[in-house]
Amino acid sequence: MKHVYVVGTADTKGPELAYLADVIANTGVPVILVDVGTRAPTIKVDVTAREVAGYHADGAGAVLSGDDRGVAVAAMSVAFSNFVTSRQDIAGIIGIGGGGGTSIVTAGMRGLPYGLPKIMVSTLASGDVGPYVDISDIIMMPSVTDFAGLNQLSRLILHNSGQAISGMALSAYQSSDERQSVGLTMFGVTTQCVTSMVEHLNSTYDCMVFHATGVGGRTMDKLVDDGVLSGVLDITTTEVCDLLVGGVLPATKARLDAIARTGVPYVGSVGALDMVNFWAPDTVPAAFAGRLFYHHNTNVTLMRTTPEECRLIGTWIGRKLSACSGPVRFFIPERGVSALDIEGGDFFDPEADAALFSAIEDAFEVTADRRIERLPLHINDPAFAKAAVDTFLSII
Known part of the structure; x- marks a missing residue:
């Protein structure tokens, strides 16, 4: 069975991630909630940050043992990239994040095939997104407000982005063109x-x-x-x-x-x-x-x-x-x-x-x-x- 992966830092964006996962699940699309935070999550997740961190070449300790957030974010980016490119059950992937979360999630998205739906709801989406998108087909959606608790506008943005990823996952493009x-x-x-x-x-x-x-x-x-x-x-x-x-x-x-x-x-x-x-x-x-x-x-x-x-x-x-x-x-x-x-x-x-x-x-x-x-x-x-x-x- 294919799933939409909902990804973010569950230590700082827990309520937003849970709300987004519910929006998608209510459309009938199975969801896997993935934590890429570096501290204890505030919600229940399907894949823990420690599980993701274990995909780092030097093990989870290289990601989660230090106090330097910049180093942890960089290491988690590598681990998440390895994790997500190893999965065979992704119908689409959607992430939410500020600076650190956007960096981590898009690092993994860039390694996924063209055409696999990818949406990043980010506080950085109205600026220079070149470093995050690079040559991929990631859709960057501005969060408008910061991720600091749910409000009327953030619910609207997350609802729309959840509906978007569900629609793409449910109506996957099938090419009939046999030309090289x-x-x-x-x-x-x-x-x-x-x-x-x-x-x-x-x-x-x-x-x-x-x-x-x-x-x-x-x-x-x-x-x-x-x-x-x-x-x-x-x-x-x-x-x-x-x-x-x-x-x-x-x-x-x-x-x-x-x-x-x-x-x-x-x-x-x-x-x-x-x-x-x-x-x-x-x-x-x-x-x-x-x-x-x-x-x-x-x-x-x-x-x-x-x-x-x-x-x-x-x-x-x-x-x-x-x-x-x-x-x-x-x-x-x-x-x-x-x-x-x-x-x-x-x-x-x-x-x-x-x-x-x-x-x-x-x-x-x-x-x-x-x-x-x-x-x-x-x-x-x-x-x-x-x-x-x-x-x-x-x-x-």
């Missing part, structure tokens, strides 16, 4: 290319397009590792620019490692490697004063990469791809890498592009199944999209 899934990366300046690719592929493959904002690339890599994606068309590798130059939408150093680990069929290109991303103009570091900028909107500022930066970026990508043992095809569009990098465009810079292309080729180790090819086309030319798709179909 493939991943594609896209930015606004490569939309024309990637949209064309999807049109070519959609009748045969389930196309998952990821916005190349750092999070998008990491999500795609995780799905490659998880075996969800059967192949990748990584046309927009722009996240590497922000990683190496210092923009606000960076990849991590692990970008492309999943391709190497799995050997998944890979077709890549240099989409949007002409730009580094910043927020509003006044957020651009002083070190970049005097550079060529394009104001995408009031909150996004793009900076053109220089030949020197392009050489650095190209070398990094070439070396990463050379570690891949599966089928790799990498295409270089000689007439521009983005909608801005086109003759007459704001970022048109043949010298910088030449430096990028040469650096990739110099660092790229060609084998029978790892090839690089130049095309006398712009990246958004329909013929470029078709060439990339045709090659992808030949290797997958």
Whole structure:
């Protein structure tokens, strides 16, 4: 039997947890109440904090024996992650918490599969939730009031969140799509290319397009590792620019490692490697004063990469791809890498592009199944999209 797991610190949030569990149980969904507090609970729970703490590699004592709350919260986060990812009976999971509880519960939620319902009712949900959600599909719901006893508003919020998790658990999505899934990366300046690719592929493959904002690339890599994606068309590798130059939408150093680990069929290109991303103009570091900028909107500022930066970026990508043992095809569009990098465009810079292309080729180790090819086309030319798709179909 599947259950909705209701999770929180029963030492400080007991009445709220009990109320939420009752709301869910009254919908007919079985509930398991889990305590992740570090002191004695104030209500009866189904899984005690000591049981959860026992999932820490160093045992429950590493979680519950100290007086330092920060250390205890960090240790309980690890233990809860191990606990919850070991369970096979979760229909959904809902947590409540302030700073400590949110940190503990979302640490476990992030390890659960996409699509498994996850709601975190938190005092922090109206702020920067990036560290708690990361690349998961956690729903953050503001608690509005603090968790300091039940009141008219907190009952309303907990009732709504309980009904939400119950509805998701009772009506679990079942896919009837038998197509293999493939991943594609896209930015606004490569939309024309990637949209064309999807049109070519959609009748045969389930196309998952990821916005190349750092999070998008990491999500795609995780799905490659998880075996969800059967192949990748990584046309927009722009996240590497922000990683190496210092923009606000960076990849991590692990970008492309999943391709190497799995050997998944890979077709890549240099989409949007002409730009580094910043927020509003006044957020651009002083070190970049005097550079060529394009104001995408009031909150996004793009900076053109220089030949020197392009050489650095190209070398990094070439070396990463050379570690891949599966089928790799990498295409270089000689007439521009983005909608801005086109003759007459704001970022048109043949010298910088030449430096990028040469650096990739110099660092790229060609084998029978790892090839690089130049095309006398712009990246958004329909013929470029078709060439990339045709090659992808030949290797997958």
